[in-house]
Amino acid sequence: MKTPKNNVYTVSRLNGEVRQLLEGELGKIWLNAEVSNFASPSSGHWYLTLKDNNAQIRSAMFKGRNRSVTFKPVNGQQVLVKGAISVYEPRGDYQLILESMLPAGDGLLAQQYEALKMKLAAEGLFAAETKRPIPSNIQKIGVITSATGAALKDVLHVLARRDSSIEVVVYPTQVQGEGADKLICNAIDIANARLEVDVLLLTRGGGSLEDLWCFNSEDLAHAIYNSALPVISAVGHEVDTTISDYVADVRAPTPSAGAELLSKDAENKREKLELCLSRLKQSWQHYQLKTHSRMHNLNHRLQRLDPKRRLEQYEQSFDEMQFRLDAAMEKKLSNLALKQQQLTHRLNQQSPKNKLDLESQRLSYLSSRLKDTIKEKLSNSEKHLKYSAHQLETVSPLATLSRGYSITQDADGKVLTSAADASAGDVLTTKLLKGEVQSKVL
Incomplete structure (x- = not known):
């Protein structure tokens, strides 16, 4: 098998290109997760792992960013973070470089709303060229709302006052709470399957961000975008803006205004003008979103090519080497302490003092034996002398x-x-x- 001569990667080149690919494709994301393995070395950077029940990702927040965080995270804390996917090239690990951090719950819905709005804008769901024109001669209007809500009463009242010839078909659905977005999507699908109306009016009265949250659903946005029938969104009050308002062909500030847009009277010209102004406003908002998205991408590319990012990589590598050095030093000191204990034990065993003590005991024992021997010898000599003296005296x-x-x-x-x-x-x-x-x- 021949080795290819062209396009042979080094590990460094591969990791570098993977990093550029991840940073260029995904950009910045919001993530809700639990903090674990939090570390804050002397460099001032933060290193942590973000996890849920099934997965985890390593993350880093450099000191230039974490200074703006109003709290210090602890292990087990649930947080909402914003960051960019990158690759730590020395290890080949992909990680999340954090730019901001909030406790989970603080602004979570608002952040999810902005994130989804940016995503759908990038996908072209808000583009003015995709908007369908409202029919000029409307005979039937399909109203998707709660059958018992005040919005339906307002719509029926306006239509009866302005043009009683228009027929109304109500597609009743839940417009608040868990699962409401699925039910609204189902109502849109039913209306498109029947094709019995000329236009759809998606509406409900005002409420909090949580109350209107089902109208910020990605599934609902695609259902409106893919609808064969033109859709007018008239959700909440004039100050309320939902994802459905951006995707719909026309946005009306209130349920009553939506009904007025779909009916004609002597003020038809003014209504058309308002419709044009609304379309113009939508186009301008789309242009702003598109420009913002383009600026965001350019800014992201600028950050990706910024030498500061490479410096942050080096700083992270330095911190990791510091961790490894501390661990190696601690292990080395532990081994040296153990070796010292072993040498001390061996030294104690080989110490001259023990031998001196032993020889001293042996000398004492020999001295004692010598004294006993001398005493015994003297005693025997004395006995022999006495005996010899006695014998001498006998022959003297x-x-x-x-x-x-x-x-x-x-x-x-x-x-x-x-x-x-x-x-x-x-x-x-x-x-x-x-x-x-x-x-x-x-």
């Missing part, structure tokens, strides 16, 4: 003298044993037990 001349005998010697000191050994005139010395006597042989 003194013992003989003590029994009354004497010893006679000539002048030369020779002991005389016979009288024949003495001659006349010899001087003899006789030794007695006590003293001696000299005599002369006659």
Whole structure:
């Protein structure tokens, strides 16, 4: 198998291009998650893991960004963050570089609303060229709203006053609460399947952001966009704006205004003018969104090419090496402490003091034995001496003298044993037990 000569990647080049691809395609996102493994080293950067029940992603928030956060996150805390997907090239890990952080719940709905609005605008759902014209001769109007709401009463009252010939078909649905967006989508699908009306009026009265939240559904936005029937959105009061208002072909500020747009009277010209102004306003809003989206993308590309991002990568790498160095130093110190303990133990075992103590004990033992031996030797010598003395005394001349005998010697000191050994005139010395006597042989 031949090795390809062209387009052979290095690991660094691969990770770099993956980072550019992720940063260029996804851009900035909002994420609701739980904080874990939070770390704040001396560099001032924050490193953490964001997770839910099934997955997790490593994240970093550099000190230039986290200074604006009004709280310090703790493990287990639920947060709402905004950031850009990137790749930490030295490890090949993809991560989220955070720009802002809020406790979960603070502005979550508003952030979700803005995020979805940006997404749908980028997909072209708000484009003016996709808007369908409102029929000029309306005979039937389909109203999608609550059958018991005040909005339906206002719409019927306006239509009866302005043009009683217009027929109204009500597609009743829930317009508030969990699952309401699915029911509204179903009502739109039913109206498109029947094709019994000329236009659809999607409406309800005013309320809080939570009350109107079902009209900020992505599914509902696509249902309106894909509707074969023109759709007018008249949700809430004039100050309320929902995703359905941006996607619809025409936005009316109130339910009554929506009914007026769909009916004609002597003020038809004014209504057409208002319709044109509304369309113009929608086009301007779409242009603003498109321009904002383009500026956002350009800003994102600028940030991606900014040397600051590379510096942040290096700073993150430095922090990681600092973590590893601290761990290695701690392990090294632990090993050295253990080795020191082992050497101390061996030194204690090999210490001269132990040998000296042992030799001292041995010397003491030998000294004791020597004393005992000397004492025993002296005792034996004393006994032997006494015995020898006794034996000596037995054969000693003194013992003989003590029994009354004497010893006679000539002048030369020779002991005389016979009288024949003495001659006349010899001087003899006789030794007695006590003293001696000299005599002369006659």
